[in-house]
Amino acid sequence: xxxxxxxxxxxxxxxxxxxxxxxxxxxxxxxxxxxxxxxxxxxxxxxxxxxxxxxxxxxxxxxxxxxxxxxxxxxxxxxxxxxxxxxxxxxxxxxxxxxxxxxxxxxxxxxxxxxxxxxxxxxxxxxxxxxxxxxxxxxxxxxxxxxxxxxxxxxxxxxxxxxxxxxxxxxxxxxxxxxxxxxxxxxxxxxxxxxxxxxxxxxxxxxxxxxxxxxxxxxxxxxxxxxxxxxxxxxxxxxxxxxxxxxxxxxxxxxxxxxxxxxxxxxxxxxxxxxxxxxxxxxxxxxxxxxxxxxxxxxxxxxxxxxxxxxxxxxxxxxxxxxxxxxxxxxxxxxxxxxxxxxxxxxxxxxxxxxxxxxxxxxxxxxxxxxxxxxxxxxxxxxxxxxxxxxxxxxxxxxxxxxxxxxxxxxxxxxxxxxxxxxxxxxxxxxxxxxxxxxxxxxxxxxxxxxxxxxxxxxxxxxxxxxxxxxxxxxxxxxxxxxxxxxxxxxxxxxxxxxxxxxxxxxxxxxxxxxxxxxxxxxxxxxxxxxxxxxxxxxxxxxxxxxxxxxxxxxxxxxxxxxxxxxxxxxxxxxxxxxxxxxxxxxxxxxxxxxxxxxxxxxxxxxxxxxxxxxxxxxxxxxxxxxxxxxxxxxxxxxxxxxxxxxxxxxxxxxxxxxxxxxxxxxxxxxxxxxxxxxxxxxxxxxxxxxxxxxxxxxxxx
Numbered sequence: 278x279x280x281x282x283x284x285x286x287x288x289x290x291x292x293x294x295x296x297x298x299x300x301x302x303x304x305x306x307x308x309x310x311x312x313x314x315x316x317x318x319x320x321x322x323x324x325x326x327x328x329x330x331x332x333x334x335x336x337x338x339x340x341x342x343x344x345x346x347x348x349x350x351x352x353x354x355x356x357x358x359x360x361x362x363x364x365x366x367x368x369x370x371x372x373x374x375x376x377x378x379x380x381x382x383x384x385x386x387x388x389x390x391x392x393x394x395x396x397x398x399x400x401x402x403x404x405x406x407x408x409x410x411x412x413x414x415x416x417x418x419x420x421x422x423x424x425x426x427x428x429x430x431x432x433x434x435x436x437x438x439x440x441x442x443x444x445x446x447x448x449x450x451x452x453x454x455x456x457x458x459x460x461x462x463x464x465x466x467x468x469x470x471x472x473x474x475x476x477x478x479x480x481x482x483x484x485x486x487x488x489x490x491x492x493x494x495x496x497x498x499x500x501x502x503x504x505x506x507x508x509x510x511x512x513x514x515x516x517x518x519x520x521x522x523x524x525x526x527x528x529x530x531x532x533x534x535x536x537x538x539x540x541x542x543x544x545x546x547x548x549x550x551x552x553x554x555x556x557x558x559x560x561x562x563x564x565x566x567x568x569x570x571x572x573x574x575x576x577x578x579x580x581x582x583x584x585x586x587x588x589x590x591x592x593x594x595x596x597x598x599x600x601x602x603x604x605x606x607x608x609x610x611x612x613x614x615x616x617x618x619x620x621x622x623x624x625x626x627x628x629x630x631x632x633x634x635x636x637x638x639x640x641x642x643x644x645x646x647x648x649x650x651x652x653x654x655x656x657x658x659x660x661x662x663x664x665x666x667x668x669x670x671x672x673x674x675x676x677x678x679x680x681x682x683x684x685x686x687x688x689x690x691x692x693x694x695x696x697x698x699x700x701x702x703x704x705x706x707x708x709x710x711x712x713x714x715x716x717x718x719x720x721x722x723x724x725x726x727x728x729x730x731x732x733x734x735x736x737x738x739x740x741x742x743x744x745x746x747x748x749x750x751x752x753x754x755x756x757x758x759x760x761x762x763x764x765x766x767x768x769x770x771x772x773x774x775x776x777x778x779x780x781x782x783x784x785x786x787x788x789x790x791x792x793x794x795x796x797x798x799x800x801x802x803x804x805x806x807x808x809x810x811x812x813x814x815x816x817x818x819x820x821x822x823x824x825x826x827x828x829x830x831x832x833x834x835x836x837x838x839x840x841x842x843x844x845x846x847x848x849x850x851x852x853x854x855x856x857x858x859x860x861x862x863x864x865x866x867x868x869x870x871x872x873x874x875x876x877x878x879x880x881x882x883x884x885x886x887x888x889x890x891x892x893x894x895x896x897x898x899x900x901x902x903x904x905x906x907x908x909x910x911x912x913x914x915x916x917x918x919x920x921x922x923x924x925x926x927x928x929x930x931x932x933x934x935x936x937x938x939x940x941x942x943x944x945x946x947x948x949x950x951x952x953x954x955x956x957x958x959x960x961x962x963x964x965x966x967x968x969x970x971x972x973x974x975x976x977x978x979x
Contacts, residue, residue, distance in 0.1 A: 922940075
């Protein structure tokens, strides 16, 4: 059975071995799911020729060097169809062998259910939650343009060694998810000509025909976004079906030639073709074919219906040789240009090497700002000063806000915006290589775009919004934590201190909610000095972290010396003794952020009554939990059972620290529209309530 490749030898070199390699991908996709008993065979079967065409004719990559700087990036947004990628990696000789395909979805295998960044070499980013792959691909495309601007700004776009394409494969589900719309709208505004999206338009999802929920003219929508749009129909109006790789090849070539806007190709397919009885149904989307359908597929392909994992080894070897030859040719063209760039730009070459290793420049911390003792400062303002101070010493630091830059303090003063020049406004001017990112009111897209930027590896992205709106981006934050990407969230307006904006804008459960995500550091500094220390720790540690910052001014007391307060060196440990007593304390007062001030005031009141109270600042529970047991015992001695936590949110995440005799000064209900000061007073966030809780805890601990 052919795939129409021989009809146009001049434009596309395709032969019988290519046909046989595609058949192998189809068979392996079906067999792998049948073998494990679960998975998504349909898309992988019908999309095999398109994926093969992309990997074997268009994608610039080296199967043996997955981190090659000059490679194109491939993102499988339809991550459930992981075999679409795994089979092409196998055929190209990248990372995977036949035994890996056999081990699909098995514990410890290189072929998990969805592609996982950091687990399988060659996978650029974790996908599976639909739409997030497309959105992250927008981040990859933006990262490529920013890298050009940082390292090779004098070279025209498209001619630099840092220029490359980002290819994405998605399904109908990805385009139904709102995050893809958010990100693709921004991609059009940004004119990301290096982004090419192949949409598998098969009209089928788990609930069968998409007409029950998805009927808009997608290409018209993308054209309105500012994308270049094309359609390739493998299903003809008369019902005949032909996997016309020649037409698809021409469409991809045209998309690559359009450099002033992103491109989408709608490829009309029949899911699972040519599987008798199962193709074009929801039943083939997410379950094994079954014995009869599996046999029918192999008979339709002209292969042995009784064999499992019957890879055509001659075709596999042919595909691997082709992929290796293409990689060698691409590198032979790219490497001399890269060497010439390094020779002409030694300082930038040194910068590139530093960033690739993850190191920070020597003495970078000397640029961090300091703040006047005793002068109240909002921690969001202190964070803004840190960002501004680091702009010159950390060119890899790059970010913005979801339309709240002035409130989040995420702008780098004096730096241009990252926008095409024709998008300049009275308020913001920039260029395609700028520094300040404008995500628009798109929190989820912002999070996923930051994931793409971070995964690309040449930038440290940050993004801001109000803490309450972090709900909109939680899926992206979870993925960043899963991948352990060095993404920094700047979440401001962190409590009822938001005030008159009311309960819709006042986070209550959010601290506990985000502390529940594994591998995410939630950092809530108590003052300007802790904010500086928090930024320093986040940048040095290279893990996902959220800075949770106040809208209102907070005291910035003197530290060290005769102040009675410890310095901020303990911030990196997550919790530290801020103010202590001689001997064993009677009670330990713990707090984060704006509530630390109430713990300090309560300490003084308790001292006047002869009660010895230790104050522990807890900016980051996750960092504290990672400390040695000896350190944790020195801060929170097990023998001191009288403990109080103070935080303007639900107490859930404090229960383990306060213990059975402890008390929590917390907020277990939503706020209301009133001034922040009034709400803090009305809801019991003051020294008097902390003192009362301390006395209760002391009594309970006896």
